[in-house]
Amino acid sequence: MELREIEIFLTLAEELHFGRTAERLRVSQARVSQSIRKAERQIGAPLFERTSRRVALTPIGARLHSDLRPAYRRIEEGLARAKAAGRGVTGVLRLGFEAPGVADLITSTLDTFRTGNPECEVQIREADFTDPFAKLRHGEVDALITLLPADEPGVVTGPTVYSEQMVLAVSSRHPFASREFVTLSDLARDTVLRAAHPPAPYWQDEPWYTPDGHPVRRGEPVATFQELLSAVATGAGICPLAAHAADYFGRPSLRFLPFRDAPAVHWGLVWLASGETTRIRALATACA
Incomplete structure (x- = not known):
């Protein structure tokens, strides 16, 4: 038959x-x-x-x-x-961003995905500042753009979507403010403020040391990114950030100084191994 x-x-x-x-x-x-x-x-x-x-x-x-x-x-x-x-894939892909500004920086990648998959809607979500993986674990987003490495149980690390240098955020009244650049060794000269999720693996160790062996004095983690910037602006400490922060969060009370010796940081696509879909695989292909 x-x-x-x-x-x-x-x-x-x-x-x-x-x-x-x-x-x-x-x-x-x-x-x-x-x-x-x-x-x-x-x-x-x-x-x-x-x-x-x-x-x-x-x-x-x-x-x-x-x-x-x-x-x-x-x-x-x-x-x-x-x-x-x-x-092409269909439906809705909910994409979280640890740093919302990165969504603008990878516009061409998202455009490539949308062009190849016109029947799939991409919805942008902002991840929690202190726990960027929370929405992923709770099923509120399908995939996440986060700082690498993403050392989380059950999380698949996909391609790097954007790489950039580091800058040091300081108050405009800070002694460093007149400099053209800083070094990692300068981190030992003030309190380093941070979020619960530091911006690079070499700042995650307990305790922190500069490359030349000096201990880094750390402040308490803050709850939101705006609180972090306000603390820096008032002179409570300094903070290493990804370079795009200078364009997105510049203000007269802050200076963003490039590091001369810090390695680049990388933003990557991650998702739960148990939640992989054809939409996520298609996005990973567009990002590669």
Whole structure:
């Protein structure tokens, strides 16, 4: 039996009416009758009992329907998935950002994804400042753009989407404010403020030391990024930040000084291993 003949048989087995089957499949009743007769010749036994009043499955027809229906459903699902892949992914992709400004910095990447997947809507979400993985763990976002490395249980690290240098945020009244640059060793000369999630792995160790071995005095973590900037502006301490902060959060009370010797930081796409979808894989491909 060919695929179309299987479809006609399964539909007639559900409708038990030649007219309704023909209407549902948009073919003639003669086409339905011919297909069923052909199938019965191939099987070597009647599949339906036909009278002027009713159509019913024979025991062989009922068994054939039971065997073919699950297999045909899998074929339909497979074809639907293939068609969806040909069109691009669909639905909604909720994408969290640890630093909302990075969403602007990777506009071209997001445009590439949207162009290739026009039926998929990307919704931008801001991640929690002190716990950027919270929305990911709670299912409020599907994927997250965060600082790498992302050392979280059950989290898959995808491609790096953006890399940039570090700057040091200081008060405009700070002794460093007139400098052209700073070094990592300068971190030992003041209190270093931070969020709960530091901006680079070499600031996560307990305790912190500069590359030349001097201890770094750290302030208490703050609750929001605006609180962090306000604390720096009032002279409570200094803070290493990703360089785009200078463009997005500049104000007269702050100075952002480039590091001469700090390695670059990298923002990457991550997601829960248990929550991987075709949408996430398509975004990872666009980011690569």
